Amino acid sequence: MHFKNNHNEMNKNIKTVIAVFLIISIIPLVFFLSRDTQAEMVFPVEAIINVYPSLNIRPEPNRNSTPIGSIQDGEEVLLLENVLGEEIDGDTTWYRIDYNNLDGYVSAQYVTIQGWSPELPSVADDQEFEQYLNEEGFPSSYRQALRELHKKYPNWKFTALKINTSFDSMLNNQYRPEGSINYIPSSYPDSFKSTASKDFNKETNTWVEYEPGWVAASKEAISYYMDPRNSLDESQIFMFESLSYNPEIHTSEGAAKLLAGTFMDSDYYLNAYMQAAEISQVSPYHLISRTKVEVGAQGSDATSGVVPGLEGYYNFYSIGAFGSSTNPLINGLYYARDGESNNPARRELLRLPWTSQEKAIIGGSIFIGEDYINNYQNTPYLQKFDLLHNLNYLHQYMTAIISPSTDATNMYNAYKNQGNLGEAKEFLIPVFSSIPEMNSPYPGEISGTPNNWLRSIYIDDALLPGFQTSIYQYEFDLNVPNNTITLNANSYNPYATIDGVGTYTLQLGRNAIKLTVTATNGTQRFYEIIINYQGQMEHEVEKVQSDVYQIQPNGYIYGLDEKSGLDLAENAKQNIKTVDGTSLSIVSADGQEKPTGKLATGDLLYQKKDDEIVGTYTFILLGDINGDGFVDILDVDTLMRYLSNYIQLNDVNLSAANVLQDAEVDIFDVDLMMRYICGYIDIDQNLNANLNQ
Structure with missing residues (x-):
């Protein structure tokens, strides 16, 4: 019995030792497994820069080191590793990057990583919050982000703002090719920009700037910025914050932090904004942020009061500052002086004219409150995307689609800097039908x-008859002894590629040649030339001849001398000889018959036999680059834009631009044209006659 008790005790001790051993062994194993099962980023990884307009690349992970380069907002970059660096907004993570052969560092605060995201644990364990999401009617695609925000900021309230139309319908209302109401900075990637015919000039391969530095946004860009789900993070969600004034949240201390470092960093401006908030019931944080967006942290002419002719007038919120053909800033100052002249009561309400900074700040805040904050547009998002005025959806405070994002960042930083980020706030988040x-x-x-x-399109250096950019198929008969042709083409976009050009040996009968033009974004357009080759004619047609015009082997005709009347179509037909029963006709560059009148660069002379074109020639008026039949300042402007690489010129236009008839088109041709326009010299239309001018 005694032995048995000792044996049991021994067994108990052994079990205890084994248990302790197992626990000691398992603890590091569990720790090891937990670390290995966490989602880890595998470098290198692609990312996108998300700070406007650009981000500095630094040699060390801190802002004290001198930048070695910069990256534009929206640019892609390769992350090589993460390191500890200077703390920015509570985050000490920096990334070492590779960008255009630059090896440096950027803060993780301004980087969006592509193709990687850690597995987020579900936070759907707050049943009360889940019930609230159900009651509000938030779609499932909103909920994970809202759960994360609720977990981190339980005092925040998310209200579903019901929009009685679909997202796709609203997107179609916002994207208007006939006249854009959404702009994007011209420095943004091309995919953000509209290519509607009114917004993009294919001839110059440039976008129309409706305001300096701003172009129409693409439908894809509008969709991205208008989709509320893309902004449900702790910073961007502030584009949905209610902008009504709340004195418990919007304090003078917080406003002072927003004004710090700007041209408004003084008690005068602080008092003006706080007074404006009390009168208009608009958040002073929003008013300050709006000023910084519209006129910049250091102000502009709109806040200087010294614009000639408009001295002593101010506009802090760009109210009335619209216009693409006129200066928006000047229009805003006109509003500060003359706004609401037909409505004396409203003019008095808005404290117009705005003859001091204080009046502009307070009066403008009343305008914003009356017209927007208290008119179904009490969030930065709704001030840009007018979702509730369903007559035309045009009641928007700004045209820049990035403005709500900028406002959100400013608001987030303001709350964070003053330490009340987690306090109660309400966010009105659009939910579409x-x-x-x-x-x-x-x-x-x-x-x-x-x-x-x-x-x-050129065939053997002659412009394809009847060519127009928007016509994609051409067919004609060819009766010549030589069955070899050379096909060339020029695109408006100098960076587009053209497949199908070159030398072809024609077979008897139908020959179909396809040209494929590939744009820099990969989209393609196809042109087809069908040549019905019928072999050698009964006898070869002789080329036209002239004693007064100079007809070149490539078919270009020079010598359109105005003084002797050789620039007139009727005289050209009399002085150009044809044989073998062929006839001549002259057409303009766009294919219209031109029996009489002034000839211009690009006009064509057709040699015909039995109504079939057997020869094509092109008139060149030296200096007439744009083909209107005159040599004037418009041609100089065209040539200067060509020399500055803003536009491209085809071979015919370049031949007209080479006024000196030397080896290349350059500034010397501009000089000769200017002297001609000023009446100092004449341009001799004969070849090689201007070299000594």
Whole structure:
């Protein structure tokens, strides 16, 4: 019995030792497994820069080191590793990057990583919050982000703002090719920009700037910025914050922090904004942020009061500052002086004219409150995307689609800096009657323009008869002894590629040649030339001849001398001889018959036999680059834009631009044209006659 008790005790001790051993062994194993099962980023990894307008690249992970380069907002970059660096907004993570052969560092605060995200644990364990999401009617695609925000900021309230139309319908209302109401900085990637015919000039391969530095946004860009789900993070959600004044949240201390470092860093401006908030019931944080967006942290002419003719007038919120053909800033100052002249009561309400900074700040805040904050547009998002005025959806405070994002960042930083980020706040988040299941994608993955139009097509150095950019198929008969042709083409986009040009040996009968023009964004356009080759004619047609015009082997005709009347179509037909029963006709560059009148660069002379074209020639008026029949300042402007690489010229236009008839088109041709326009010299239309001018 005694032995048995000892044995049991021994067994108990052994079990205890084994248990302790197992616990000691398992603890590091569990720790090891937990670390290995966490999602880890595998470098290198692609990312996108997300700070406007650009981010500095630094040699060390801190802002004290001198930048070695910069990256534009929306640019892609390769992350090589993460390191500890200077703390920015509570985050000490920096990334070492590789960008255009630069090896440096950027803060993680301004980087969006592509193709990687850690597995987020579900936070749907707050049943009360889940019930609230159900009651509000938030779609499932909103909920994970809202759960994360609720977990971190339980005092925040998320209100579903019901929009009685679908997301796709609203997107179609916002994207208007006939006249854009959404602008994007011209420095953004091409995929953010509209290529509607009114917004993009295919001939110059450039976008129309409706305001300096701003172009129409693409439908993809509008979709991305308008999709509320793309902004449900702790910073961007502030574009949905209610902008009504709350004195418990919007304090003078917080406003002072927003004003710090700006041209408004003084008690005068602080008092003006706080007074404006009390009168208009608009958040002073929003008013200050709006000023910084509209006129910049250091102000502009709109806040200087010294614009000639408009001295002593101020506009802090760019109210009335619209116009593409006129100066928006000046229009805003006109509003500060003359606004609401037909409505004396409203003019008095808005404290117009704005003859002091204080009046502009307070009066403008009343305008914002009356017209927007208290008129169904009490969030930065709704001030940009007018979702509730369903007559035309045009009641928007700004045209820049990035403005709500900028406002959100400013608000987030203001709350964070004053330490009340986690206090009670309400966010009015649009919920459409229907919305695609997946978030609208970031449009930055597509680069380059879609410009794949041809400017001209040449066969054996002669312009294809009847060519027009928007006509994609041509067919004609060819009766010549030589069955070899050379096909060339020029595109409006100098960076587009053209497949199909070259030398062809024609077979008897139908020959179809396809030209494929590929734009820099990869989109393609196809042109087809069908040549019905019938072999050698009964006898070869002789080329036209002239004693007064100079007809070159490539078919270009020079010598359109105005003084002797050789620049007139009727005289050209009399002085150019044809044989073998062929006839001559002259047509303009766009294919219109031109029996009489002034000849211009690009006009064509057709040699015909039995109504079939057997020869094509092109008139060249030296100096007439734009083909209107005159040599004037418009031609100089065209040539200067060509020399500055803003536009391209086809071979015919370049021949007209080479006024000196030397080896190349250059500034010396501009000089000769200017002297001609000023009446100092004449331009001799004969070849090689201007070299000594």
